Structure formats: C-alpha cells, structure tokens
Amino acid sequence: MNLLVQTSQLDLNEQIAITGSKSETNRLLLLQALFPNITLANTSNSDDSEVMQKALVGNDEIVDIHHAGTAMRFLTAYFAVNEGREVVLTGSQRMTERPIKVLVEALLQLGAQITYEKEEGYPPIRIKGQKITASKVSIPANVSSQYISALLLIAPKLENGIELTLVGEITSVPYIKMTLALLNEIGVETNFEGNTITVKPLTTNPKQQTLTVESDWSSASYYFSLVALAETATVSLTSYKESSLQGDSALVELYKEMGVTSHFEGNKLTLTKQENFDYKDIRFDLNNTPDIAQTIVVTCLGLGIGCHLTGLHTLKIKETDRLEALRIELTKLGANISVTNDSLTLVATNNINREVRIDTYNDHRMAMAFAPLGLKVPIIINNADVVSKSYPDFWDDLKKIGFFMVNKWSFT
CATH class of the missing domain: 3.65.10.10 (Enolpyruvate transferase domain)
Structure with a gap:
C-alpha cells in the first residue's frame, strides 16, 4: 500500500488513544x-x-x-x-x-x-x-x-x-x-x-x-511532530504518565525547543503549539533515545531549522540502516544532510520539494516519521502498511485529525 498523505487543515484539535508501549x-x-x-x-x-x-x-x-x-x-x-x-x-x-x-x-x-x-x-x-x-x-x-x-x-x-x-x-x-x-x-x-x-x-x-502497560511514547513522538509543524494545534493523548519508565518521554523536554508545550492531567497528555515561538537550530545527544531521531530530523526540516544529532550508532543495525535511509529520503525532499556512523547534521532550509515518494525500507518508523510533512507538502509514503509493526492504527488516527490519505501509486 502506497499512501498519498496531505492535509489543508493546519488547526489540529483532537484526542487520540494510543495502545500500550x-x-x-x-x-x-x-x-x-x-x-x-x-x-x-x-x-x-x-x-x-x-x-x-x-x-x-x-x-x-x-x-x-x-x-x-x-x-x-x-x-x-x-x-x-x-x-x-x-x-x-x-x-x-x-x-x-x-x-x-x-x-x-x-x-x-x-x-x-x-x-x-x-x-x-x-x-x-x-x-x-x-x-x-x-x-x-x-x-x-x-x-x-x-x-x-x-x-x-x-x-x-x-x-x-x-x-x-x-x-x-x-x-x-x-x-x-x-x-x-x-x-x-x-x-x-x-x-x-x-x-x-x-x-x-x-x-x-x-x-x-x-x-x-503505559501507552507508547515512541508512537507519541509523531504527534509532537504534528503539533510542531501545524499553524495552531492542541492534541491530547491517552494514557500517559508524567513519571514514565520509557526513555522516549524525553520528548517533553526536547520538543520545548521546537515550540511544543506538554501538560499532564490524570492519564492525559495534552500537546499545544506555542504562538510566536523563536526557532533556532538544535543540538541533541540522543544516546538514550535513538528511536526518536527520525521524527526529530523530519520535524526540523518542516520547521526550516537545522539540527545536529549525536548518539545514533545503534540506528545502523535497526530494521534498516536508519542513518543512510534518512540521508537518502531527506535528500529527495531537498535537504542538505550529512551522516556519520553515529551522528546526523541537517542544514536549515525553507524549501521542501513537493510530491516526493518516501521509501520506508520495511521500517515502521520511516513511514510514521515522514507522515507529518503532509502538513507542509503532499508526499507519498511507499509501503505504508509497515506501520503495523508498532502502531497499526496510525493512519486511521491521522484521519481523525484531518489528514487526507488515498492509496496512490504516483502523482500523475
């Protein structure tokens, strides 16, 4: 299944229930x-x-x-x-x-x-x-x-x-x-x-x-990205704890630098886009949270800011060599990106190529990390059903917040 992913609705306001980690x-x-x-x-x-x-x-x-x-x-x-x-x-x-x-x-x-x-x-x-x-x-x-x-x-x-x-x-x-x-x-x-x-x-x-089981923080990362890339947004996620066992709960602090505020009430986490946020290039050591590297670099591309991410050596032995996969797919979108065995550097740009086909390499996180870019430009996610590896409801949940998706092989 290859999905065309885009939305003209940039004002997100929805509650999403994500299953356990x-x-x-x-x-x-x-x-x-x-x-x-x-x-x-x-x-x-x-x-x-x-x-x-x-x-x-x-x-x-x-x-x-x-x-x-x-x-x-x-x-x-x-x-x-x-x-x-x-x-x-x-x-x-x-x-x-x-x-x-x-x-x-x-x-x-x-x-x-x-x-x-x-x-x-x-x-x-x-x-x-x-x-x-x-x-x-x-x-x-x-x-x-x-x-x-x-x-x-x-x-x-x-x-x-x-x-x-x-x-x-x-x-x-x-x-x-x-x-x-x-x-x-x-x-x-x-x-x-x-x-x-x-x-x-x-x-x-x-x-x-x-x-x-607490809901999955890695799955939550894509909503942090969506909120960061939207013009205005409030998205609530359940069920999450402020004192989490999951390392990817570091998203709360990391995405403050990309204009997203987090608020906990009971088992609900609410993400809100900050108005008039002053964006700057970011530098993160993700040695403790390498699984969210793909989400972060795609967010940075969409925001028009640069980033330097380190601590990524484990990404080379994941479902694919994620560093090389990111380099190839982000380059298709017009990014100036370089990678080493354990780091990634993205140069800030305000130009994103439209109508690009994103290959997913049988890697669920490639599909989900790139999907939020549909807020900026229409893209096709190849082999989109690979998300079932960790988050089978992902595309249905994106529809709830206004995304338009259609099974499509090309833009012609």
Whole structure:
C-alpha cells in the first residue's frame, strides 16, 4: 500500500488513544511466560508484540519472528533457559543481517547451548534450553540495550540470578532502567551501580497481580511532530504518565525547543503549539533515545531549522540502516544532510520539494516519521502498511485529525 498523505487543515484539535508501549509489553510478555500468575492490561497491538506472544505460547520447532528485532533478542535469552525445549529462531531477510553475536556470546558465558545455522554471528540460531547455574557475565554496553535487557529478564529464573558487568559506554540507559523497574514491580531485587547490574533469583512466584502497560511514547513522538509543524494545534493523548519508565518521554523536554508545550492531567497528555515561538537550530545527544531521531530530523526540516544529532550508532543495525535511509529520503525532499556512523547534521532550509515518494525500507518508523510533512507538502509514503509493526492504527488516527490519505501509486 502506497499512501498519498496531505492535509489543508493546519488547526489540529483532537484526542487520540494510543495502545500500550511495545517496549514494556514485550518485556512483560516474557516475564508473564516465566511467571504465569501475572496478568497484563493495555498491551500493545503491534505486530512485534503479537509475534512475541505467539512465540511464547507456541510449540513450533522453528520460530519465525519476521522483522521483530526486540523479539529476536528477548526470545534468544528466553529459549536458552527453557529447559527441554529446542528451537531454531529465525526471521526475515533483514533479520538474518542483524547481528546477534554479542548476546549469544554472553549466554554462552553462562553455559547456554546455542549454535548458528548459517553465518556465524547472525540468525537463524539453534537453541537447546537448559538449566543455567552460572551467574557472572560481561557484555559490551555500547551495541544495543536490548541485549542487556534480554539477560536481565531471564535472571530471576536462574538459580543464582545474574551479576552483569557492562563493558564500555552504556547505550540507551532508560531502556535498561525500564527493564529493572518492571522486574522490581513483580518483586525481583535488583541493583544497578556503576557498570554492574545485579539481579537476584526469584525463589517463589510473584503475587497474583495485574500490570497495566503505559501507552507508547515512541508512537507519541509523531504527534509532537504534528503539533510542531501545524499553524495552531492542541492534541491530547491517552494514557500517559508524567513519571514514565520509557526513555522516549524525553520528548517533553526536547520538543520545548521546537515550540511544543506538554501538560499532564490524570492519564492525559495534552500537546499545544506555542504562538510566536523563536526557532533556532538544535543540538541533541540522543544516546538514550535513538528511536526518536527520525521524527526529530523530519520535524526540523518542516520547521526550516537545522539540527545536529549525536548518539545514533545503534540506528545502523535497526530494521534498516536508519542513518543512510534518512540521508537518502531527506535528500529527495531537498535537504542538505550529512551522516556519520553515529551522528546526523541537517542544514536549515525553507524549501521542501513537493510530491516526493518516501521509501520506508520495511521500517515502521520511516513511514510514521515522514507522515507529518503532509502538513507542509503532499508526499507519498511507499509501503505504508509497515506501520503495523508498532502502531497499526496510525493512519486511521491521522484521519481523525484531518489528514487526507488515498492509496496512490504516483502523482500523475
């Protein structure tokens, strides 16, 4: 599906309900599989979470998680400690190009049995679940926080827990703290001091409880962008907490520099466009929040301001090489953009090319990050249904706030 996205309505005023965080949901689904007396509410309806849940409750020897990177990392650890179960964990063509070696080597340190079916360091992998008694392990901390979270999530089921040493600069610390906070919620004792994380084993099942997943802040980022790019706007989102476990809640502070104010009341977050805002070029270190880089740079292009974003090294191993994808697609729109292995620089311009086709590279965030530009110029989003990976209702929700969309192959 290729969508023409545009709107002539620049005065937005609407309330949107966004389902639970994919990041929280996938962590809690794994914990629920380990401790079945946990009940979950407001879980994500994303493809990634559905794939994760299906894998956890199924009995297939071959487990195909398609494009779901989080599921690949978390399930690698889960199946390693699932005694008596043998699986081959695989995914899409892109997934077989995304490295898994760092996590596999950490699990091998603990005594897991994992082998590569094809190329060393990459899926598919064969995992023979067994009891693990070792507890001390080290892992490079600057590659992906999901490797770290995968180990932490299985730790309560290990006989001696885990003492995890993080080597080097730590990436995406908020996601690690989210994992630890969710462990704490079910009664697991944890400690994060310096570069060492300790998780104690849970010797008795946690009490019967229902955990409610907060709505997804990454999905909220596109509304921050919409409000910033509109002439006037008020958009309310539910259900959000001012004290969030999700690192992307940093949007509240970051988008102040792009003219968006945030107000919390109960579980509702209201975004408002500031009048007569003095826009300036921005510089952000997104080491803790790399998933919102695409949204921010597109917002800057639409506002006619420049930006320099750093801390983006993990974007090269996502659903696509997001830095290169941004460079190609923003250049189509007339942007002067340069990227390195861990940074992005956009030069301010007031000219945006019209009627451009945006390729999405099987990456949900490419589709959603570029959609708000429909407030400025008509664009076509190729393979628009890729948004189902994290936010299946995205296009329907944009229609609610006045966007016009039609399935279209070209502008002619």
